[in-house]
Amino acid sequence: MGTGEDLRTATVQDLLDHMLARTVDSLGAHAGAIVLLDPGAEVLAADVSVGLPWEFVGPSRRIGVTDGPGDPVVEAIQLRQPVWTGTGAGAGPDCGHLLDADLSPYPRGTAVTPLLTPSAVWGALLVLMPKNGPGPDEEARRRLTTAARCIAWVLQGAALAGHRLVPGPEPRFLPLPTAEPVAPGEARAAADLVAALPEGGCRLDPRGRITFVDPTAADLLGVSATQLLGNRPWEAVPWLDIAVHEHRHRIAVAERLPTTFTAQRPFGGRLLFQLYPDRTGVSVRIRLVDELFAPRSPDPAEAGASAGAVRPDALSHLMCLSGALAEAASVRQIVDLVADHLMLSLRAQAFALLVSEAGRVRIVGHRGFNPNVMDLIDHVPLVPNVAVPGLTTGAQSLELNQGVPAFFSDRQELRTAHPETADIDDGMGAWALLPLMVSGRAVGLCVVGYERPHTFTLQERTTLTSIGALIAQALDRARQYDAAQELAEGLQARLLPRTLPRIPGLQMAARYLPASHGMDVGGDFYDLIRLSETEAAAVIGDVQGHDVSAAGLMGQVRTAVHAYAVAGAAPGEVLARTNRLLTDLDPDLLTSCLYAHIDIAGHCGLLATAGHVPPLLRPPGRPSDVLDLPPGPLLGVDPTADYPTTQVDLCPGTLLAVYTDGLVETHDRDHDANIAELAAVLSDACGPLDGIADALLAQAQPSGDRTDDTALLLLNVEAQATAETVT
Secondary structure, eight states: OOSHHHHHHHHHHHHHHHHHHHHHHHHTOSEEEEEEEOTTSSEEEEEEEESSOHHHHOSOSEEETTOOTTOHHHHHHHHTSOEEEOOOTTOOGGGOEEEOTTTOSSOTTEEEEEEEETTEEEEEEEEEOOTTSOOOOHHHHHHHHHHHHHHHHHHHHHHHTTOOOOOOSSOEEEOOOOOSOOOHHHHHHHHHHHHHSSSEEEEEOTTSOEEEEOHHHHHHHTSOHHHHTTSOHHHHSGGGOOHHHHHHHHHHHHHTOOEEEEEEOTTSOEEEEEEEEETTEEEEEEEEEOTTTSOOOOOHHHHHHHTTOOOHHHHHHHHHHHHHHHHOOSHHHHHHHIIIIIHHHHTOSEEEEEEEETTEEEEEEEESSOHHHHHHHTTOBOOTTSOOSTTHHHHHHHHHSTTOOEEESSHHHHHHHOGGGTTOOOSOSEEEEEEEEETTEEEEEEEEEESSOOOOOHHHHHHHHHHHHHHHHHHHHHHHHHHHHHHHHHHHHHHSOSSOOOBTTEEEEEEEEOOSSSOSOOSEEEEEEEOSSSEEEEEEEEESSSSHHHHHHHHHHHHHHHHHHHTTOOHHHHHHHHHHHHHHHOOSSOEEEEEEEEETTTTEEEEEEESOOOOEEEOTTSOOEEOOOOOBOOBTTOTTOOOOOEEEEOOTTOEEEEEOGGGTOOSSSOHHHHHHHHHHHHHHOOSOHHHHHHHHHHHHOTTOOOSSOEEEEEEEEOSSOOOOOOO
């Protein structure tokens, strides 16, 4: 932490960590977590967990806000109310929305409370209550609501101060506070007591790492205490690396319930492991079981796991990945999904996603690989039968072997197959190269890397190949979507003004936001036209729809209005001429428009409307008014239509807000009520126009979800010329 902003961010994190830990402790809960909504309001990302690592609580670090029913975090955000995954007797209507625990990807007993302030949604607070408990009582619900409200206000305060809290690459984990420290003499006596018992014992932290092991346990496991400390049992003891063993530990920690399992030692004898979890970890009792008194047939699940079956947690990640890939709409989303799920499920340390573009290799995303090697590979020519250093050999194989996957368990295997990689060190010791094929056509390559040599079992090869097919379909679809978005953004940028003119005596701020769904292009537009040194015209309009057709018609309307305004036509005449032009063009879409002629020197304005939503006017020192203008019909409907003109007072300090209906239309509230509420927000807003514009957008669309395009133009008449350019 070096800069002032870093220090401020650390202070906010420390405060939230303390609030989360206190909330979990006061409720007697197992664990808790904070999930934050990104600034674009499209993705929820886990920031910090206390008591349990996030992977024990949630199926994915990143959650799309459109993931739909089944995810309690998404439902809490969408419903703006608590969600409880459990069926305890105490979980009644006052507890908020109930989610069927059998359908939820979270443990039974997870209480999710949205982090809300009046102006925005910031994320969610998760608390894992006892599995078999009755559900949060009235006092617990009050504490959860209070804690969530306090956390939300802290997040909002940090954002308004200019350092909004953004989750790091991985969720932070905080252990719960431990009990009172034990005196050295007592600790020594306890260790001697354990060592004298005929059974072995060890202590695991919530992540499964061994923090204490006695000599008896080390002897039973056949591994020295030095090799065990700091490692997970199934990582330090090869014959314990079976999926069901790790799964038992996960159940004990997540549900805070004792559990047992047995394991056959390769050098003879079967061990019984008894796990006793508490708030800070798991105590494990290990003893040798007499096979004569405890006969046991081999466990098929364990046999399958030892042969390379996918672990239970890995299956969860792969299922989440397959479902999320079906919803992924951009290459960036695919990169994040693969990083969040595939690497975790396969215990891989790196991956890269490569595509072929114009005869060259392009890396669209990577994690874990040496960045210098990635830079070396990116944009190199893709020429068949020509040796190119690095992983481009895998990309070339797309052309040479019709997309057959390749697996290299160590560096020697890779060098034998591709000698040109001998001098390239990407930091990995094993690789899986998965050609991404769609209908026999190569769309890219997914490279999975392991830091150490890794033998790929048949099960792993089959799983990787299947996942590669899903990634290929998602990548091909996402690249088409990205290309369409790039075209839409370029079209929109050309149709809207790049900058607004500097006009002495007039301050301005403008915003344009496309609908949250569909292409990022639409029919809403705004313009500010300089008519003279002391006169300007403000235009706002809305063509029906938010697609390329709407954008094309919008360009015609804006051009026509601009031309008639510069020619000197009065407001009503500008709309009348534009209306006749559109009628001749016979458009299939309806268009609303509002035109305001502003006389800065004369302190007055002339306004005419073609079926547009009413503007807001805030005189200096007074509340905002909703201007009731006599409406004319929509443009392009009646060629003989007239558009009445209304004069308003624009004395210095007056603020005029014109906008499109995307700012005030919601599916669950009255249109007029939304306009009145927007006017009230404008009345209380202060500071620079850019801040006021953002406040209006936040009030109207706190979640960021927009069903229609939105345009907003704010104009402030000044006593002196202190205008600014708006981009």
